[in-house]
Amino acid sequence: MQLSMRGREMTRLSGIRSIMEDIATADAAGPRTTANLSPGNPCHIPEVVATWEQLVRETLDEQFCETSTRYGPSRGTPALVEAVVAYFNAAYGWSIRPENVLVGPGSQLLSFIATTLFTGQDEYGDIRRLVLPRTPDYAGYQGLSLDHAGIVGVEPKVSLEGERFFRYRLDIDAVQRLDGIGMMLLSNPSNPSGSTIDTTELTELIAVAKRHDAPLVIDHAYGEPFPRIAPSDIKPVLHSHVINLFTLSKAGLPAERIAFAIGPAHLIDPMVSFVANSVLHAPQLLQATVARALAKGDIDTLTAQHITPCYTAKRALAERLLAESLPAAVNWRLHSGERGMFCWLLVDHHWFDDLEFYGTLKRNGVFIVPGRHFFTPPLTTPFLRAHATRCFRLSLSPNEDELADGIRRLSAILGGLVPDSSGRG
Amino acid sequence: MQLSMRGREMTRLSGIRSIMEDIATADAAGPRTTANLSPGNPCHIPEVVATWEQLVRETLDEQFCETSTRYGPSRGTPALVEAVVAYFNAAYGWSIRPENVLVGPGSQLLSFIATTLFTGQDEYGDIRRLVLPRTPDYAGYQGLSLDHAGIVGVEPKVSLEGERFFRYRLDIDAVQRLDGIGMMLLSNPSNPSGSTIDTTELTELIAVAKRHDAPLVIDHAYGEPFPRIAPSDIKPVLHSHVINLFTLSKAGLPAERIAFAIGPAHLIDPMVSFVANSVLHAPQLLQATVARALAKGDIDTLTAQHITPCYTAKRALAERLLAESLPAAVNWRLHSGERGMFCWLLVDHHWFDDLEFYGTLKRNGVFIVPGRHFFTPPLTTPFLRAHATRCFRLSLSPNEDELADGIRRLSAILGGLVPDSSGRG
Numbered sequence: 089m090q091l092s093m094r095g096r097e098m099t100r101l102s103g104i105r106s107i108m109e110d111i112a113t114a115d116a117a118g119p120r121t122t123a124n125l126s127p128g129n130p131c132h133i134p135e136v137v138a139t140w141e142q143l144v145r146e147t148l149d150e151q152f153c154e155t156s157t158r159y160g161p162s163r164g165t166p167a168l169v170e171a172v173v174a175y176f177n178a179a180y181g182w183s184i185r186p187e188n189v190l191v192g193p194g195s196q197l198l199s200f201i202a203t204t205l206f207t208g209q210d211e212y213g214d215i216r217r218l219v220l221p222r223t224p225d226y227a228g229y230q231g232l233s234l235d236h237a238g239i240v241g242v243e244p245k246v247s248l249e250g251e252r253f254f255r256y257r258l259d260i261d262a263v264q265r266l267d268g269i270g271m272m273l274l275s276n277p278s279n280p281s282g283s284t285i286d287t288t289e290l291t292e293l294i295a296v297a298k299r300h301d302a303p304l305v306i307d308h309a310y311g312e313p314f315p316r317i318a319p320s321d322i323k324p325v326l327h328s329h330v331i332n333l334f335t336l337s338k339a340g341l342p343a344e345r346i347a348f349a350i351g352p353a354h355l356i357d358p359m360v361s362f363v364a365n366s367v368l369h370a371p372q373l374l375q376a377t378v379a380r381a382l383a384k385g386d387i388d389t390l391t392a393q394h395i396t397p398c399y400t401a402k403r404a405l406a407e408r409l410l411a412e413s414l415p416a417a418v419n420w421r422l423h424s425g426e427r428g429m430f431c432w433l434l435v436d437h438h439w440f441d442d443l444e445f446y447g448t449l450k451r452n453g454v455f456i457v458p459g460r461h462f463f464t465p466p467l468t469t470p471f472l473r474a475h476a477t478r479c480f481r482l483s484l485s486p487n488e489d490e491l492a493d494g495i496r497r498l499s500a501i502l503g504g505l506v507p508d509s510s511g512r513g
Numbered sequence: 514m515q516l517s518m519r520g521r522e523m524t525r526l527s528g529i530r531s532i533m534e535d536i537a538t539a540d541a542a543g544p545r546t547t548a549n550l551s552p553g554n555p556c557h558i559p560e561v562v563a564t565w566e567q568l569v570r571e572t573l574d575e576q577f578c579e580t581s582t583r584y585g586p587s588r589g590t591p592a593l594v595e596a597v598v599a600y601f602n603a604a605y606g607w608s609i610r611p612e613n614v615l616v617g618p619g620s621q622l623l624s625f626i627a628t629t630l631f632t633g634q635d636e637y638g639d640i641r642r643l644v645l646p647r648t649p650d651y652a653g654y655q656g657l658s659l660d661h662a663g664i665v666g667v668e669p670k671v672s673l674e675g676e677r678f679f680r681y682r683l684d685i686d687a688v689q690r691l692d693g694i695g696m697m698l699l700s701n702p703s704n705p706s707g708s709t710i711d712t713t714e715l716t717e718l719i720a721v722a723k724r725h726d727a728p729l730v731i732d733h734a735y736g737e738p739f740p741r742i743a744p745s746d747i748k749p750v751l752h753s754h755v756i757n758l759f760t761l762s763k764a765g766l767p768a769e770r771i772a773f774a775i776g777p778a779h780l781i782d783p784m785v786s787f788v789a790n791s792v793l794h795a796p797q798l799l800q801a802t803v804a805r806a807l808a809k810g811d812i813d814t815l816t817a818q819h820i821t822p823c824y825t826a827k828r829a830l831a832e833r834l835l836a837e838s839l840p841a842a843v844n845w846r847l848h849s850g851e852r853g854m855f856c857w858l859l860v861d862h863h864w865f866d867d868l869e870f871y872g873t874l875k876r877n878g879v880f881i882v883p884g885r886h887f888f889t890p891p892l893t894t895p896f897l898r899a900h901a902t903r904c905f906r907l908s909l910s911p912n913e914d915e916l917a918d919g920i921r922r923l924s925a926i927l928g929g930l931v932p933d934s935s936g937r938g
Binding site: 093095098148153157197206209216231270302340342354355371374 | 519554727770787793
C-alpha cells in the first residue's frame with residue numbers, strides 16, 4: 089500500500105510509541121518480575137481516584153442523556169468552557185471569554201493540531217518548522233510533524249551543580265539564530281527533566297515568536313495551576329503569540345483524554361475549525377465531569393492536599409535511594425528540582441550508552457526510558473552524541489516498593505557496567 | 514498569524530461546521546419556536562439511553578480505576594479489541610485477530626487519519642487524492658483533506674422512480690476513468706440519501722482500489738451490523754484493499770466518540786501509529802462500556818428491538834407527512850429507501866435554490882441542511898449546478914411532533930416560493 093510522504097512521517101516509530109510498547113510489554117510480563125520505571129502514568133493516589141470516580145458518578149446520575157447522547161460544540165461543552173473561563177479568570181485575574189478556550193481530546197492532539205496548522209509549507213513553498221526551544225522535552229513531540237525534518241530541537245545549556253546535580257537552561261541565543269520557525273513548543277516544567285524557564289526567558293521566547301509571527305505553545309501538563317507535580321518559575325500568560333495547554337491527565341485522568349487550550353481568539357479559532365473537521369469534539373461525559381471539578385474546586389483540593397505532597401515525598405524518596413544505591417565510582421548526576429514526576433539522570437562516562445543500558449535493564453525486568461528519545465534526531469552534534477545518549481528517565485509513578493526495588497536493581501546493573509581499572513570495557 | 518497551506522485548508526468553513534453551528538444556533542433559539550430538522554443526532558429512544566447509562570454505570574462501579582487512571586494501548590483496550598474480534602468473527606464467520614482492529618475517538622478521526630496517510634504528495638511529487646466515488650455523501654468528508662483540491666467527488670447516476678421517488682447509483686465508469694486516487698471513501702448506506710451500493714458495485718470498486726493500490730474505506734455508520742438505521746445491500750468485507758469503519762455514534766453514543774476500523778494489518782498498522790502520535794488512544798471508560806455491549810449482546814438487542822423499528826416508523830411517518838403537506842404542483846422527489854436517518858429531497862425546478870431555501874426556512878425557525886454541502890465544491894458541472902442546489906436533507910431524529918411541525922411549516926414555505934403562472938419568480 090502506498091503511503092503519502094506525510095504518511096511515512098507519521099508511521100515512523102517515535103519515542104512515544106516505543107514507550108507505549110514498553111508499557112504493554114511490561115504489563116504483559118506481570119508485576120512480580122518487573123520493575124517498571126518507564127510509564128508516564130500519574131501516581132496512584134487513592135483519594136484522587138475516589139474523587140474522580142465520585143464526580144463521574146454524579147455526572148452519570150444527573151446528566152447522562154444530556155452529555156452522552158447528543159453531539160456538542162467543537163469548542164467544548166458550554167459548561168466546561170464556562171468553567172474554564174471562570175476558573176482561570178479567578179486564578180490569574182484574567183478576563184478571558186469562551187472565544188479564548190478550546191477543549192480537545194488530550195493535549196497531544198491539541199499539539200498535533202497546532203503543529204499541523206502553523207508549521208509546514210507556506211505560500212512561498214518554504215517549510216516552516218516546529219521548534220522545541222529547550223530539549224530534552226516530551227518524547228511525544230517528536231511524532232507531531234507531517235513534514236520530513238520538520239522538527240528542530242535546540243540544545244540546552246548545562247549547568248553543573250555540586251557533585252551530583254545539574255540543570256538545563258534555555259539557550260536563547262541559539263533560538264534567536266533560527267529561521268523558518270512556524271511554531272515553538274515546550275513543556276514547562278518539562279517532561280523529562282523538570283526544567284523550567286523563568287520570566288526573563290519567557291519574555292525572550294515571546295519576542296522570538298512575535299518576530300516570526302509564530303505561536304509559542306506552552307504545555308503546562310505538570311505545572312500551573314494544576315496538578316503542580318513539578319514547580320514552575322512561570323505562570324500561564326496571555327499574549328497575542330502564546331497558546332497555553334492544560335490537561336487533566338496528570339491530575340488523575342490520563343485515559344479519558346480531556347485537555348484544553350487558552351489563548352487569543354485568532355490562534356484558538358483555527359484550532360476549533362481543525363477539531364470540527366477532524367474529531368468533531370472531545371468526549372462529553374468526561375467534559376461534564378471536569379466542569380464539576382473546576383466549578384466545585386475539587387481540582388484545587390486534589391492538587392494541594394494530595395498530588396503535590398505525593399510527588400514531593402516520592403522525589404525525596406527517590407533522591408535518597410539513588411544516593412544510597414548508585415555506584416559511588418560513577419559520575420552520575422540528577423537534574424535538580426524539588427519534586428516532579430521523573431528523575432532525569434546523566435551518567436557522564438564515555439562507556440555509557442542509554443540504549444545499551446535500556447536493553448540490559450529490560451532483559452533483567454527493569455524498564456526505564458533511554459535519554460535520546462527526548463532529543464530531536466539525528467543526534468549529530470558533539471553535544472548530543474556525548475550527552476543525550478548518557479541520560480535516562482525514571483518515573484516516580486510506581487509505588488514505593490516498586491520504585492525502591494527498581495532503583496536498587498538498576499544501580500546494581502549499572503555497577504556491573506563500570507569498566508575495571510585496567511581500562512577494559 | 515501565518516497558517517501553513519494545509520492549515521488554510523483545514524480552517525475553511527466546511528459543510529460539517531456549518532451544520533454544527535446551525536445546531537448551536539437552533540439550540541440557542543430554544544425549542545419553542547424552532548423546528549430543527551438538521552441534526553445528525555440519533556433519535557432519542559428511552560430504552561437505548563437507559564441501556565447505555567446502565568452499561569456505563571457497571572463499568573464505573575467495577576472498572577473505573579483500571580480504565581480511567583492509566584494510559585492504554587493506542588490500538589484500543591485489550592477488552593474492546595477482543596470484544597470486536599469475537600463479535601465480528603461470530604457475526605460474519607471471519608477469522609480476524611487484534612492486529613486487524615483499531616479503536617479510535619470517532620470515525621471522523623479514523624477517516625481523517627486514513628486520508629492523511631493515504632492521500633497527499635507521493636514520492637514523485639504527485640498528489641494522490643481522496644475520491645468520494647458516489648456523491649452526495651457525508652458533508653464531514655469535505656473537511657478531511659490537508660491538500661488544496663485534494664478531494665474528488667464523483668457524480669452519481671440518477672434513476673427516477675414513479676412520480677415522487679428517485680435513487681442514486683454509483684457511476685463506476687466515471688470512477689474507473691479517474692487517476693491519482695490515493696483512497697476512496699463512502700458511507701454505505703449513505704448519509705444523506707440512504708443510497709447503498711450492491712455486491713457487484715463493491716467488486717468493481719475493489720478492482721479500482723487494487724489497480725491504484727489505494728484503500729477503499731467503507732463507513733458503515735448507519736448500516737451493518739449495527740445500528741441498521743438504513744438497509745444496506747452489502748455486508749462488511751475483508752479484503753487486502755478495504756478498511757471498514759464502524760461507530761457507536763448512531764447506536765446512541767454520539768458524544769462519546771467511540772469507533773473502530775477493521776481491515777488487513779498492513780492498512781491498520783499505519784493508522785495505529787498515527788493514533789499513537791496524534792491522540793494516544795480513545796477514551797477508556799467508554800471503550801470498556803462498549804466492550805460490555807458487544808460481549809453481552811446488548812448492541813444486538815438495542816438494534817433489533819429499538820433502533821431499527823424506531824427509524825422504520827419515523828420514515829413511514831415522514832413519507833406520509835411529506836406526501837400530505839408538500840405542494841402538489843411542485844415536482845419534488847424523495848430518495849427511496851425503506852427506512853433511514855434522513856429524508857433526502859429533490860425539488861426539481863429552476864427556481865429552487867437550496868441555500869436560499871435554507872435561509873428562508875432559518876428566518877422562520879426551521880432548520881434543514883442545504884444539498885450542496887454533500888457534494889464536492891466547486892459545483893461547476895451542469896449536473897451539479899442543476900441537481901446539488903435543488904436538494905436538501907431532513908433529519909428524522911426530532912420527536913414526532915417536531916418532525917410533523919417542521920414538515921408542515923417547510924411545506925407551506927415551499928408553497929410560497931412557487932412562481933405564479935405568469936412566469937415570475
